[in-house]
Amino acid sequence: MPVSSPPSSQGASSTSDSAAAGSSPISRLNNIASHIAPKMASTTNFPSDVVPQAPEDPLFGLMAAFRADESPDKVDLGIGAYRDDNAKPWILPVVKKADEILRNDPDLNHEYAPIAGIQSFTSKAAELMLGADSPALKEKRSASIQTISGTGAVHLGALFLAKFFKGNRTVYVSNPTWANHHQIFSNVGIPTKQYPYFDKKTKGLDFEGMKNAIKDAPERSIILLHPCAHNPTGVDPTLDQWKELAEVIRSKNHFPFFDSAYQGFASGNLARDAASVRYFIEQGFELLIAQSFAKNFGLYGERAGCFHAVTAPGPDAQTTISRIASQLAILQRSEISNPPLYGARIVSLVLNDAKLFAEWEDNLTTMSGRIKDMRNSLRAKLEELGTPGTWNHITDQIGMFSFTGLTEEQVMRLRKESHIYMTKNGRISMAGLNTKNIDYFAKAVHAVVSSSS
Ligand code: LMR
Numbered sequence: 001m002p003v004s005s006p007p008s009s010q011g012a013s014s015t016s017d018s019a020a021a022g023s024s025p026i027s028r029l030n031n032i033a034s035h036i037a038p039k040m041a042s043t044t045n046f047p048s049d050v051v052p053q054a055p056e057d058p059l060f061g062l063m064a065a066f067r068a069d070e071s072p073d074k075v076d077l078g079i080g081a082y083r084d085d086n087a088k089p090w091i092l093p094v095v096k097k098a099d100e101i102l103r104n105d106p107d108l109n110h111e112y113a114p115i116a117g118i119q120s121f122t123s124k125a126a127e128l129m130l131g132a133d134s135p136a137l138k139e140k141r142s143a144s145i146q147t148i149s150g151t152g153a154v155h156l157g158a159l160f161l162a163k164f165f166k167g168n169r170t171v172y173v174s175n176p177t178w179a180n181h182h183q184i185f186s187n188v189g190i191p192t193k194q195y196p197y198f199d200k201k202t203k204g205l206d207f208e209g210m211k212n213a214i215k216d217a218p219e220r221s222i223i224l225l226h227p228c229a230h231n232p233t234g235v236d237p238t239l240d241q242w243k244e245l246a247e248v249i250r251s252k253n254h255f256p257f258f259d260s261a262y263q264g265f266a267s268g269n270l271a272r273d274a275a276s277v278r279y280f281i282e283q284g285f286e287l288l289i290a291q292s293f294a295k296n297f298g299l300y301g302e303r304a305g306c307f308h309a310v311t312a313p314g315p316d317a318q319t320t321i322s323r324i325a326s327q328l329a330i331l332q333r334s335e336i337s338n339p340p341l342y343g344a345r346i347v348s349l350v351l352n353d354a355k356l357f358a359e360w361e362d363n364l365t366t367m368s369g370r371i372k373d374m375r376n377s378l379r380a381k382l383e384e385l386g387t388p389g390t391w392n393h394i395t396d397q398i399g400m401f402s403f404t405g406l407t408e409e410q411v412m413r414l415r416k417e418s419h420i421y422m423t424k425n426g427r428i429s430m431a432g433l434n435t436k437n438i439d440y441f442a443k444a445v446h447a448v449v450s451s452s453s
Contacts, residue, residue: 117146124351143325150292167220203393229262229399268368304343381442
């Protein structure tokens with residue numbers, strides 16, 4: 001294998017000339033390399049028993065399979081990303097405006113963000129999640145740090161817990177939960193266990209199962225909760241149920257960690273979608289929150305997110321939170337140094353401007369409203385067709401996803417026979433449905449359900 005030569009700055013004879021002569025240092029190196037190369041090729045520090053082939057990520061694998069499908073009828077109900085009525089990604093009009101403002105800002109540069117991120121972004125992100133009048137904000141006992149979207153925020157929280165949490169170092173997650181939760185926590189050495197969540201019979205919440213499992217978990221366990229629009233089921237506790245859960249969590253001194261990826265996407269109302277988190281804070285819990293702006297701003301690839309730590313009220317609360325913030329900054333520095341700017345700048349512009357904020361709320365209503373329309377329409381069509389089973393869960397569930405109750409076999413048949421893509425657990429991204437494909441989808445579901453029941 002030839003070794004490329006460094007450019008000569010002294011105008012010496014060309015490499016190819018001297019290599020042809022067979023005596024240059026380069027040609028000697030070539031000879032040595034050709035002797036040792038075969039031996040090196042056969043050895044690796046990473047044989048398959050050490051580094052086995054990993055399975056493809058189910059969601060991103062599904063996305064690739066959908067893209068490769070050439071059928072004109074194909075329907076993408078896989079990844080949780082909003083689509084408009086033409087099945088196209090939707091750039092929120094308010095995001096377009098903010099982008100325009102950014103591009104015309106003569107003072108904008110590409111310097112590093114501070115380690116904890118853009119302060120005008122993190123402070124407003126905290127208000128959005130905790131509420132502007134939150135006791136935690138008034139008493140200055142929260143810390144907020146910008147992250148690589150929600151995944152980065154969950155990871156930062158997991159890393160912080162792995163390093164500093166002295167309770168039961170196990171995180172209890174809902175069964176099912178977003179698949180990435182398991183690997184984010186296990187990557188930092190915190191094992192996951194599951195609490196019951198989805199009741200297969202009612203296709204609603206197994207509240208008793210959830211509550212009892214949390215009650216039975218060893219004292220001071222970490223409890224991961226989705227504040228709204230649960231992924232993948234679309235099933236949320238009511239506020240009264242959240243209150244009961246808070247009591248159980250308090251009675252066992254558990255540690256709540258909220259993962260909020262869909263604020264404003266469930267009910268369409270930002271405060272209502274954050275009610276569970278705000279209630280826990282009012283109750284004086286010490287807790288963590290991961291916050292994503294991927295879905296509610298349509299900034300999926302821009303990775304805008306925030307992590308919040310809130311400590312309990314008390315005379316030492318401010319010094320506690322300042323110690324926590326200092327350690328978070330060190331973790332952040334070693335992991336990503338400092339967060340990316342673009343997405344957070346967009347969000348910050350919108351959250352800091354009353355007019356843009358109101359427009360954002362309108363955009364959220366457009367998205368959540370279209371999803372609700374699709375829920376109503378899908379349920380009506382399945383009922384009209386007389387598809388076996390009950391379909392009220394389609395409209396009872398909330399947010400981006402519906403857990404249809406379709407079996408893996410039915411899901412695979414839909415993919416093979418009708419080019420309809422959804423995750424194997426029967427989750428559909430409601431935003432993938434539109435006025436043009438909903439009939440096709442309902443008929444395809446009717447066909448597989450009728451022929452398998
Ligand atoms: C989803 O569940 O589809 C989204 O949260 C995308 C992802 O990263 O998994």
